Amino acid sequence: GPNIAKVPSGKGLKDYQEIYNDIAGKIEENLDYDGGAGFYGQLVRLSWHASGTYDKNTKTGGSFYGSMIYDPESSDGANAGLAAGRDFLYEFAVKYPWISRGDLWTLGGVVAVQESGGPKVPWRPGRVDSFDKRDIPPPGNLPDASEDGKYVRNLFKRMGFGDRETVALIGAHCLGKCHTHNSGYEGPWGPSFNMFTNDFFVRLLQGWHVRKWDGPKQYEDDESNSFMMLPTDIALKEESYFLKYVKLYAADQDLFFKDFSKAYAALLELGVEYPRGSKPFLFKTIDEQES
Ligand code: CCH
Incomplete structure (x- = not known):
């Protein structure tokens, strides 16, 4: 049936901004995590994997039920390593017992994008926890990085996205790193992996060659052999x-920010229905609140 958002009674922008601030504060206390990547990449990936299971044909999957803690979703190879992000956020599920997992995980991604210098991302609450087996998506809906363009196109089409939105969304690879213990792949996409920028696209247009190593096929940059x-x-x-x-x-970071914000907000809301007239929140960054 339709997954209609239900906001916990009496909760509004002020309450969610308080959680936003707590998450941002904890990110700030852990800037050295993962060799200086901090938690930005981890939290954006958690929000994306919680949402990207959506199938528009069957109207299943997505972030609504916060189902990633349950098998078979939890043991999907694509989700390896994401317990770190869920554990990071867990203290806020305890402190704010009224927030659902889906809301907390998607909000964590919004905090990470905004606090790392990215665009404002409109966000709406109201996802509802479930442990019903029927609400847990099957493994295999998230992308396999060894594949080609046609595969990527079809996979994002299954979520309801076109080519422009697909490219914009993958620009999130400006943040964070690959880890051999999670995916088999290794390394960051560029040097500024704790800052949300259009650097992924700038670098992608430069020269790349296949890396010679024992791991899965990945590319490294011609200039420094340091990025992937x-x-x-x-x-x-x-x-x-x-x-x-x-x-x-690559030529226009403002345009990337505008398109990313729109596509990412849509990603986080896949499979969630909102009552008519429901209005997204726009959170203030920590910097904006201090100045
Ligand atoms: Fe991604 N991503 N992603 N990705 N991803 C990985 C890491 C991050 C693919 C594969 C991988 C998106 C799309 C794709 C992030 C955000 C997004 C890793 C390494 C693989 C593999 C995981 C590891 O080893 O820890 C593939 C394939 C696609 C599509 O074709 C989209 C869309 C988003 C967000 C909107 C972020 C951020 C990371 C860094 C995670 C970290 O821990 O630092």
């Missing part, structure tokens, strides 16, 4: 229907 791209990242420059957006975003 996944096969699915490189696919964004191999297909003309993606490449035009890579070029747009």
Whole structure:
């Protein structure tokens, strides 16, 4: 049935801004985590994997039920390593027992994008926890990084996204790193992996070659051999229907921010229905509240 958002009674912008501030404060206390990446990448990936299971054809999956703690979703290989983000946020589920897991995990992503210098992301609460087996999506809905452009196109189409939104969303690879113990892949996409920028697209257009190593096929940059791209990242420059957006975003960070914000807000709301007239919150960053 339709997953209609239910906001806990009496809760509004002020209450969620308080949780936002707590999450931002804990991120700030852990800036050294993961070799200086902090928790930005981890939290954005958690929000994306909680949401990206959505299938528009069956109207299943998505962030509504906060189901990633249950099998078979929890043991999906694609979700390896995300317990770190869920554990990071857990203290706020205890402190604010009225917030659902889906709301907390998606809010964590919004905090990470905004606090790392990215765009404002409109966000709405009201996801509702479930442990019903029927509400847990099957494994295999999240992308396999060894694949090609056609595969990426079809996978994001299943969520309801077009080529432009797909390219914008993958620009989140400006944040964080790959970890051999999670995915088999290794390394960050660029040097500023704790800052939300359009750097992923700028670098993608530069020269890349296949890395010689024992791990899965990944690329490294010609200039320094220090940064990485996944096969699915490189696919964004191999297909003309993606490449035009890579070029747009590399040349214009404001445009990337605008498109990313819209597509990411939509991603976090896949499979959630809101009452008519429901209005998204826009959170203030910590900097804005201090000045
Ligand atoms: Fe991603 N991503 N992602 N990704 N991802 C990985 C890490 C991050 C793919 C594969 C991988 C999106 C799309 C794709 C982040 C955000 C987004 C890793 C390494 C793989 C593999 C995981 C590890 O080893 O820890 C593939 C394939 C696609 C699509 O084709 C989208 C969309 C988003 C967000 C909107 C972020 C952030 C990370 C860094 C995580 C960290 O721990 O630092």
